[in-house]
Amino acid sequence: MKVRNTIRGATVTAATLATLTAASAVVCAVPLLGAPPQPVPALDLGRYLGTWNQLAAVPQFFSLSCARDTQARYDLDPAGNVTVDNTCTTWAGTPNHISGTATVTDPVTDAQLHVSFPGVPTQDQLEGPTNYIVTALDSDYSWAVVTDPARLSGFVLSRAAELSATQWDRIRSAITAAGMDPCVYLTSPTTGGIETIEPVCGLRPAT
Known part of the structure; x- marks a missing residue:
């Protein structure tokens, strides 16, 4: 894979990639800490559908090829399951995408799901245990925080491309909670x- 020096202002160096890889390895080694995180009390799946921008994430091996503009689009299929279409731009500036399916595993809150991706080891079964928990959600569905029962993954999703300093403060509190x-x-x-x-802990965006 050819890596460019810069991609629209985001500096790309060997050190950056090494840091992401090391961070991913450390995160994957973290054990389950007590009980799984709690989902939000109720998720309106209809309002949750649509396109989300990934504004932050816990580094994972499968996402190291994504350099920028990572998005997830959720829709309903005829069976009532959620279609998942993840896209991003790679370090080479080319588009990348993967499609999957999410099924609700918690009908009480609808905020816990099992996401599967065909052909991806350990994630290729349509039905399975919860691996996607919406732990925080703004009242207007403008941003969400997602993780899994073992807290090995984490995503900050937003409808908009940017969030205010106040919103980031609330997100940091939600991650800690x-x-x-x-x-x-x-x-x-x-x-x-x-x-x-x-x-994200040191992020200080403009107000």
Whole structure:
């Protein structure tokens, strides 16, 4: 894979990639900390559908090829399950995508799901245990925080490309409330939003 020096303002160096890889390895080694994080009390699945921008995430091996503009689009299929279409721009500037299916595993809140991706080891079964928990959600569905029962993954999703300093403060509090450290979340460069890769714990966007 050919890596460019810069992609629309996001500096790309060997050190950056090494840091992301190391962070991913550390996160994957973290054991389950007590009980799984709690989902939001109720999720209106209809309002949750649509396109979300990934503004930050806990680094994962499967996402290292994504350099910027990572998005997830959720829709309903004829069977009533959620179709998942994840897209991003790679370090080479080319589009990348993967499609899957999400099924609700918690009919009480609708905020816990099992997401599967055909052909991906350990994630290729349509039915399975919960691996996607919406732990925080703004009242207007403008942003959400998602993790899994073992807290090995984490995503900050937003309808808009950028969030205010006040919104980021609330997100950091939500991450902490879920039993995680905001410092393990790194920002995802987004056109029209934050262009750098940095820990969410120290993020200070303009108000």
